[in-house]
Structures are given as C-alpha cells and as structure tokens.
Amino acid sequence: MIKTVLGRIVGDAADGIDPDQVSMEYTPTPDGRPDPGEIVWTWVAYEDDPSLGKDRPVLLVARAGEVLVGLMLTSQDHDRDAADEASFGRYWVDIGSGPWDAQGRPSEVRVDRLLSVDPAAVRREGAVLDRVRFDQVVDAVLAHR
Numbered sequence: 086m087i088k089t090v091l092g093r094i095v096g097d098a099a100d101g102i103d104p105d106q107v108s109m110e111y112t113p114t115p116d117g118r119p120d121p122g123e124i125v126w127t128w129v130a131y132e133d134d135p136s137l138g139k140d141r142p143v144l145l146v147a148r149a150g151e152v153l154v155g156l157m158l159t160s161q162d163h164d165r166d167a168a169d170e171a172s173f174g175r176y177w178v179d180i181g182s183g184p185w186d187a188q189g190r191p192s193e194v195r196v197d198r199l200l201s202v203d204p205a206a207v208r209r210e211g212a213v214l215d216r217v218r219f220d221q222v223v224d225a226v227l228a229h230r
Contacts, residue, residue, distance in 0.1 A: 107147045107154055107199070109223045113213040119153055119204050121145045122219055124185040124211040127202050129157050142185045142211055143202060144194050146223060153202040156222065160190040178225045180218050185211030196225040 113122035123145050130138035143155035163170050163177040170177065177193040186192060214222075 107149055109146050109226065110148070111216055111219050115213075117210070119145055119202070119207045119210060121147055121153070122216075123213050124158065124183070125155070125202075126185075126208040126211055127155070127206050129200060132198070140208060142192070143200060144180075144214060144219075144222060145202065146219075146226065149201070151204075153204055153207075155200045155202045156194045156196060156226070157198065157200060158185070158192045158194055160186060160188075160192055162191070163193055176225065176229050178222050180214065180222065183212045183214070194222050194225075196222060197229045199226075 111122040113120050119125045124142050126140055127143050128138055129141050142158040145153045145155045147154040176197045178196055180192050180194055182189050182191045
C-alpha cells in the first residue's frame with residue numbers, strides 16, 4: 086500500500102494525494118520550473134515525526150492540481166536489507182547515479198511513499214531522469230499500490 090505524505094507546503098495546508106487518482110507523466114521541460122521526470126531538491130518530512138525532516142532529492146512523477154507528486158531518493162543501499170525494508174512496507178528501486186548527487190553516488194527511489202511537493206518549495210532542479218529509468222520507477226509504484 087502506498088503511503089501519502091505531505092511535503093512542506095509554504096503558507097498553506099494541503100489535502101493528501103489519492104494514489105489512484107494520480108496520473109504518472111513524463112514531461113521534463115528545460116524551463117527552470119519543476120516538472121514530472123525531473124529530480125529536484127526540496128524539504129521532505131520524516132515519516133516518524135512530520136514536524137522534522139530534511140532537504141533531499143525527489144523524483145517528480147505527476148501533478149495533482151497545483152502540487153507536484155514526488156518520490157524521495159537516498160544514496161543508502163537498501164538491496165542488502167530489502168526483505169527487512171519490505172516487512173515495514175518500504176520498497177526501493179535502483180536508479181544509478183546522476184548529476185543530482187554531487188558525489189556521484191548511486192541512488193535508490195522509495196516507491197511506496199508519495200510526497201506532495203509545492204512547486205514554490207523546490208530549492209533547485211538536479212537533473213532529468215531518462216525515460217527508461219522513469220518508466221521502471223512508475224512500474225514499481227504501480228506494483229506497490
């Protein structure tokens with residue numbers, strides 16, 4: 086089951102995202118604005134304490150009205166503890182390395198936790214994820230709905 090989490094929404098509250106109502110799309114556009122298919126940096130609340138969190142890379146996968154829908158990235162390797170992660174309902178997909186990580190570390194995307202991202206809260210664009218890897222991530226999101 087996908088968990089829906091609200092990112093920090095500047096000056097506003099926001100409703101949760103219904104995963105069944107989100108249409109995943111690949112529409113990166115080099116215009117300086119965040120779009121699905123791009124990896125951006127934004128605030129992500131911690132799951133166990135939403136009043137805390139950190140700035141991290143997020144793969145944008147859809148739009149839901151005025152907000153974007155994203156999936157958080159990590160440079161931690163969860164392949165070795167995949168069974169343990171799955172027992173907690175957490176699922177990860179390897180996407181390799183790219184310019185979103187200044188140290189060139191391989192990244193994984195968490196596919197069971199949809200994040201609501203206010204476009205105004207995006208600190209910077211990191212990169213465009215290629216279509217093949219984007220589609221693999223979307224397939225994994227759909228598999229864990």
